[in-house]
Amino acid sequence: MATDTTMNKPGLLAHAGGYKAMALVALVTILSLGLLANDTRWIYLLVYVWFGVAYGVFLQYGRFCMASAVRDLFAIKVPRMAVGVMIATALFSITAGLVTVSGYSTFHPHPLGWHIIAGGLIFGFGMIFTGGCASGSLYKTGEGNMGSMLVLLSISFSMALFADLGSWSNSLAPAGWAESALEKGMPEELSVTDGWFDLFTAGYVWNLSGGTVADMVGTGNVWIDVFVGNVLLTAMLPTLVILVILYVSTYRKGFIRRNKLQSLSFGDEMRGIWGMITTSKNTAIAGLGLGIFAGLQMWATGALREHYEIFNFGELLMKMGYTEGLSIQETVFDPGYWYITTQEAQLGGWVLNLFGRDVTDNIFFGLQNGIPNPLINAPLLMSVGIIVGASILALSRREFKWKVPNMETAVFAIVGGALMGIGARLGMGCNVGAFFAAVTNGDLTGWIFLAGMLIGGLLGVKAFNMWLNRKSAGDEFDI
Amino acid sequence: MLGKIIQGIRMFLGNLFHWKDEEAHAHRHSSVTRINESVELPGHGLVQIGCRVECESEGCPRPQLLTLKALNEVDRGVVVEVVTDNLSVVETMPSMMDIYEGVHLGTVQGKDNWCIYVRREI
Numbered sequence: 001m002a003t004d005t006t007m008n009k010p011g012l013l014a015h016a017g018g019y020k021a022m023a024l025v026a027l028v029t030i031l032s033l034g035l036l037a038n039d040t041r042w043i044y045l046l047v048y049v050w051f052g053v054a055y056g057v058f059l060q061y062g063r064f065c066m067a068s069a070v071r072d073l074f075a076i077k078v079p080r081m082a083v084g085v086m087i088a089t090a091l092f093s094i095t096a097g098l099v100t101v102s103g104y105s106t107f108h109p110h111p112l113g114w115h116i117i118a119g120g121l122i123f124g125f126g127m128i129f130t131g132g133c134a135s136g137s138l139y140k141t142g143e144g145n146m147g148s149m150l151v152l153l154s155i156s157f158s159m160a161l162f163a164d165l166g167s168w169s170n171s172l173a174p175a176g177w178a179e180s181a182l183e184k185g186m187p188e189e190l191s192v193t194d195g196w197f198d199l200f201t202a203g204y205v206w207n208l209s210g211g212t213v214a215d216m217v218g219t220g221n222v223w224i225d226v227f228v229g230n231v232l233l234t235a236m237l238p239t240l241v242i243l244v245i246l247y248v249s250t251y252r253k254g255f256i257r258r259n260k261l262q263s264l265s266f267g268d269e270m271r272g273i274w275g276m277i278t279t280s281k282n283t284a285i286a287g288l289g290l291g292i293f294a295g296l297q298m299w300a301t302g303a304l305r306e307h308y309e310i311f312n313f314g315e316l317l318m319k320m321g322y323t324e325g326l327s328i329q330e331t332v333f334d335p336g337y338w339y340i341t342t343q344e345a346q347l348g349g350w351v352l353n354l355f356g357r358d359v360t361d362n363i364f365f366g367l368q369n370g371i372p373n374p375l376i377n378a379p380l381l382m383s384v385g386i387i388v389g390a391s392i393l394a395l396s397r398r399e400f401k402w403k404v405p406n407m408e409t410a411v412f413a414i415v416g417g418a419l420m421g422i423g424a425r426l427g428m429g430c431n432v433g434a435f436f437a438a439v440t441n442g443d444l445t446g447w448i449f450l451a452g453m454l455i456g457g458l459l460g461v462k463a464f465n466m467w468l469n470r471k472s473a474g475d476e477f478d479i
Numbered sequence: 480m481l482g483k484i485i486q487g488i489r490m491f492l493g494n495l496f497h498w499k500d501e502e503a504h505a506h507r508h509s510s511v512t513r514i515n516e517s518v519e520l521p522g523h524g525l526v527q528i529g530c531r532v533e534c535e536s537e538g539c540p541r542p543q544l545l546t547l548k549a550l551n552e553v554d555r556g557v558v559v560e561v562v563t564d565n566l567s568v569v570e571t572m573p574s575m576m577d578i579y580e581g582v583h584l585g586t587v588q589g590k591d592n593w594c595i596y597v598r599r600e601i
Contacts, residue, residue: 063570068539072571075540076547080574131538143566147538254578279574399566401591409538468541 021395024388028053044304044316048378051297052385053392055135055290055338056142060390060399062286064088065136066431067127070457075465079246084280086239086246088287093235093440095295097226100214100441104302106336107441110428111208115200116445119427119434120452121459126419127431128460129412134340134420134430138383142390147405147413152344154417155424159341160348162197162425163364164357169196177203187328190366197425201363205428212442230442238439238447243273251276291440294338301336313378314370325350325372333369333379339433340386341424343379346371364425408471427452509534509541511549518560520585520596528596529557535564535592542568543575550581550599558584561595569593 032049035042058064062084069081099105110116127133130151132140137155140148170178170193178193181202186192192202214222217229247269255272256264264272277284310316314331317323326332333342349359350371360366374380394400405413424430427449429438435453438446510533520526532549534542542563549559563569572595573583584596 063567065567068567068571071540072543076543076571076575076578078543078571078575078578080571250578257580258577279577282570398588401564403536403564406536412538468544 015398017395017398017400020400021392024392024395028385028388039320041308041316041320044301044308044313045376045378045381047297047300047304048382049385051293051300051338052382053389054293055382056139056386056389056391057393058286058289058293058389059135059139059386060142060393061289062088062283064139064283064286064290066133066435066453067131067136067457070124070454071128071131071461071464073246073250074458074461077250079250079276080280081283083243083246083276084283084287086242087277087280087284088290089436089439090236090239091284091288092291092294092436093231095291096298096440097231099295099298099302100226100230101222102299104299105441106298106302106305107437107443109210109212109441109443110434110438110445111205111210112445112448113205113208115205115426116428116434116448117452117455119423119425120449120454121423121456123420123423123427123430124453124456125460125463126416126423126456127453128457128464129416130420131409131412134344134424135386135432137417138340138386139390142387143394144391144400144402146403147409150405150410150413151417151420154414155341155421156344156348157352158348158418158421159345159425160352160359160365162422163345164349164352164359164362165196167194170194170199172196173199173203180204180207186363186367189328189361190363191361192363195362198363200426210443210445213444214442226442230440234442234444234447235439243277247273247276290338294437294440298337305336317372317376322372322376325370327365327367327370329367331368331370332372332377335379335433337437338382339379339429339437340383341421341430341433342369343377343383345369345421345425346377347374347380350374350377423456509537509545511545511552514560518587518594518596520587523584526558526584526596528560529553530559532559532561534568535562537563537565539565539567539571543571546572546575546597547579550579550597553599555599558596558598561597562592563595564592566593569595572597 028049032046035046064084065081066085069085072078072080073082130137132148132151134155137148137151141152173196177199181192181199184192184202184206186202190198192198213229213234214225217225219225252272255275261268305311308316312331313334314326317326317332318330333346346365346369349365350373352359353371359371365371391400420430427434431453434449435446438449512531514528514531516528517525518528530549530553532542532545534545542561542565546559546561553559561568561572569586576583576597580600582598582600584598587594
């Protein structure tokens with residue numbers, strides 16, 4: 001009988017970590033109050049910050065990481081994290097559905113094309129080496145893991161550089177993309193025919209279309225469209241199928257052995273599936289929390305946009321006198337829901353700009369997202385909030401530890417992070433924006449991204465195992 | 480905290496430029512060794528440990544793979560102690576024992592690491 005005997009778990013105030021966690025909460029509260037005293041309209045930005053803190057707490061609690069899910073599944077055939085992620089997906093779809101029905105959804109479906117699977121593949125391959133997906137790297141940074149910090153930096157700069165590829169990359173794009181990009185009639189300062197990523201965006205992605213399954217169902221009754229199309233068909237049913245596959249291919253054999261069963265009745269199978277689900281309890285609880293808060297964030301941001309009569313945070317920043325770093329449409333990246341990577345790309349772009357590289361002459365920064373100062377970049381502060389939230393919980397649970405990467409981990413973090421960054425830009429998001437948020441809002445491209453991520457993850461595990469076997473020669477194995 | 484950051488940077492640079500930093504060097508390789516020690520585990524009393532898997536500073540899935548390798552090598556009933564500072568390993572190990580032919584006896588949190596105790600069953 002397995003017994004969890006994790007000992008030495010004192011109360012919150014019985015150790016220094018508890019005080020540090022409380023100090024962090026106090027610091028964020030004081031800074032928030034200071035901002036509100038300056039201008040109450042900062043509430044829009046603070047919604048991002050505090051939801052980020054909540055996401056960080058849940059991510060650390062459930063150790064919610066797609067890299068762990070894929071790697072554990074393929075490397076050691078343990079489905080625990082994959083099961084948790086699937087349950088989280090199903091639960092999040094319900095809250096997302098409620099927000100959509102209420103009319104406050106800020107979600108936009110992604111255009112469907114080969115780039116989704118290619119992006120997922122590159123992202124999945126990279127994340128096996130970094131040991132964390134986009135959200136995983138954020139919460140691990142909050143636990144004091146400096147390797148994950150390196151991953152985040154690598155993702156940030158690789159995305160910024162990929163979005164701002166120079167003229168040398170033009171020849172890598174099909175000729176048709178340039179013609180198509182020109183037809184879009186974009187402002188000259190964007191130079192949309194110069195740079196692979198601009199050609200890819202204007203000449204390829206903009207020609208594609210996307211939509212949600214609710215749109216396809218189209219009965220006219222929003223409840224039926226959303227809950228049948230988005231929740232049941234897009235999230236629940238595929239999740240159920242995946243759970244059954246995971247049970248049969250990994251968990252079932254051990255379940256039969258432990259319970260000394262000769263043949264399994266339907267009831268036994270159900271008990272087995274339930275047993276598999278309950279081993280992922282923490283991740284599932286985290287998923288439920290993430291789902292509820294992600295839905296609440298969409299609702300809160302939607303309500304604030306209505307209150308301030310704006311469509312984008314850039315308009316509010318303009319009214320507050322902050323014009324620097326906005327796109328030529330006077331907008332900034334403002335998804336209004338849980339999203340990671342674009343804001344990190346903005347950070348990379350902002351730093352590159354600071355050092356003299358003009359990154360505003362492309363579509364990604366110049367037209368769509370801008371490069372606002374990190375201190376007023378709401379989604380970026382949401383990412384900071386995730387790190388802070390994870391730190392708060394890790395400190396209070398005595399799980400915070402400064403971990404310095406060795407040379408091997410640092411190289412994997414930088415190279416893997418760069419691949420994740422390229423994959424995220426190509427696939428129009430990461431495991432959160434391109435998979436989690438997409439699938440739960442009825443966008444089938446999320447499953448395509450996941451398929452790519454699984455293929456990439458499988459290849460990554462194969463390559464990683466080859467490296468491990470080579471490295472094993474250096475291990476002492478004295479038994 | 481500042482001291483820890485400086486120590487961290489020192490260790491990182493030490494690894495980067497191969498400075499002879501004993502602490503950094505000591506953690507560069509994992510080890511699996513036969514031991515004969517005992518430990519008090521809640522719910523199990525005094526337990527005899529037959530093998531130790533040292534894998535601090537190692538990322539997943541290396542500690543899990545080394546543990547499986549160790550469980551394959553030891554005799555039935557032998558308890559293996561896995562020393563790690565990786566929380567993912569701590570979380571994964573009980574589930575891994577559900578799949579493989581072992582039992583998770585417990586996990587003890589130390590100051591800077593965790594000791595996980597698993598026993599070969601078959």
